[in-house]
Amino acid sequence: MDIVIIGSGIAGVSFAEKFRSLSPNDDITLVTQEHDGYYSRPLLSRGFTRNDIEQSIILKTFDQLRTSNINVIPGTKVTTIDREHKIISLEGPCQETSISYDKLILAQGSAAFIPPPFLPFRELFFCLNSLVDLKALRKFRATFLNRNRHPSWAVIGGGLIGCEIVSDLAVCGDDVTLFHAADRLMERQLTPEDSDLLFNVLDDSGVNVLLNQDVHGFAEEEDKVCVKTDIAAEFDAVIVCCGFNPRTELAKQAGLEIGRGIKVNGYLQTSDPDIFALGDVAETISGKLYAFVLPIRSQALWLAGFLAGQVNLGWTASVFTTKAKVHGFEAAHPYRF
Numbered sequence: 001m002d003i004v005i006i007g008s009g010i011a012g013v014s015f016a017e018k019f020r021s022l023s024p025n026d027d028i029t030l031v032t033q034e035h036d037g038y039y040s041r042p043l044l045s046r047g048f049t050r051n052d053i054e055q056s057i058i059l060k061t062f063d064q065l066r067t068s069n070i071n072v073i074p075g076t077k078v079t080t081i082d083r084e085h086k087i088i089s090l091e092g093p094c095q096e097t098s099i100s101y102d103k104l105i106l107a108q109g110s111a112a113f114i115p116p117p118f119l120p121f122r123e124l125f126f127c128l129n130s131l132v133d134l135k136a137l138r139k140f141r142a143t144f145l146n147r148n149r150h151p152s153w154a155v156i157g158g159g160l161i162g163c164e165i166v167s168d169l170a171v172c173g174d175d176v177t178l179f180h181a182a183d184r185l186m187e188r189q190l191t192p193e194d195s196d197l198l199f200n201v202l203d204d205s206g207v208n209v210l211l212n213q214d215v216h217g218f219a220e221e222e223d224k225v226c227v228k229t230d231i232a233a234e235f236d237a238v239i240v241c242c243g244f245n246p247r248t249e250l251a252k253q254a255g256l257e258i259g260r261g262i263k264v265n266g267y268l269q270t271s272d273p274d275i276f277a278l279g280d281v282a283e284t285i286s287g288k289l290y291a292f293v294l295p296i297r298s299q300a301l302w303l304a305g306f307l308a309g310q311v312n313l314g315w316t317a318s319v320f321t322t323k324a325k326v327h328g329f330e331a332a333h334p335y336r337f
């Protein structure tokens with residue numbers, strides 16, 4: 001059987017390794033846009049305090065995966081899925097322009113969500129969603145440090161990732177302002193008491209936390225970026241952290257059923273029985289998206305067992321909690337998903 005996986009995040013790689021261990025004779029090909037190897041995405045938001053992060057974030061090189069007899073095609077984008085002929089088209093430096101599959105695993109993850117009013121200003125702000133993004137941010141920051149200056153940052157969005165980033169930048173000694181639309185931080189995951197505690201921890205570390213902020217645009221002012229709210233304030237750089245957007249384009253073009261993510265049944269099967277989806281890109285039968293590493297790894301291991309013929313019952317989510325990686329913060333009542 002030819003198994004083809006799109007994406008080398010935790011979903012794609014965990015599935016590939018587990019399936020290889022259960023099924024030594026099937027062919028596994030993993031196509032990914034990444035160049036640097038399989039890395040820990042959660043560590044991205046600790047990417048400023050750790051000097052060796054660009055190396056230490058790599059969990060496995062692609063050569064290490066190849067030693068498990070997984071054919072990795074890096075730096076390559078899958079552009080179309082031809083479901084009738086069971087072929088995907090590739091764009092990149094590899095020799096193949098298409099490959100065929102018996103079973104296709106969609107694990108393309110998610111992009112940063114950019115609120116529509118921000119789209120006209122896209123060149124004026126950063127996001128932090130990938131190792132490429134982190135390298136760009138670190139390079140920008142280094143230009144200030146080389147001149148013995150710490151940059152000033154505006155971070156838009158006080159959800160999990162925004163709070164983690166402001167915390168890490170503040171610990172580095174940078175000047176950080178957090179703009180959040182709601183009246184308390186991480187309001188979807190924390191109790192009001194824990195939001196207050198988080199506010200105080202960030203405040204103590206020097207972050208200027210602004211709640212109830214309606215950011216409606218940005219403007220370039222010489223070498224600064226102006227954030228437009230009720231007031232207008234200038235910063236060296238802006239990072240937008242307003243959530244995630246499952247990468248559904250390929251599936252949509254192939255005519256698969258889409259909701260917010262790619263819709264799957266209880267067997268992580270899309271509306272095409274030979275195509276499966278998991279991780280950030282998948283919308284489960286309950287309508288939920290599980291964009292956290294614990295449930296994604298569980299999906300990947302379950303799917304490998306299912307396709308290897310070792311599991312009959314469908315995938316079910318276990319209850320899990322996550323920890324915000326904010327320096328000095330521990331929620332008293334962690335949210336149970």
Ligand SMILES: Cc1cc2nc3c(=O)[nH]c(=O)nc-3n(C[C@H](O)[C@H](O)[C@H](O)COP(=O)(O)OP(=O)(O)OC[C@H]3O[C@@H](n4cnc5c(N)ncnc54)[C@H](O)[C@@H]3O)c2cc1C
Nearest residue numbers: 007009010011033041042077078108109279280291292293
């Ligand atoms: C800054 C940050 C901090 C986080 N912190 C935590 C945390 O503390 N705890 C937690 O549980 N979760 C955390 N998360 C969420 C977690 O990292 C994600 O849910 C998880 O990594 C998603 O894994 P995935 O494999 O589904 O997708 P991804 O990791 O996004 O991988 C998708 C892969 O597919 C590739 N790809 C996409 N389209 C194509 C294409 N057309 N052709 C070829 N390749 C393609 C991409 O290049 C990428 O390699 C964090 C996320 C971020 C961004």
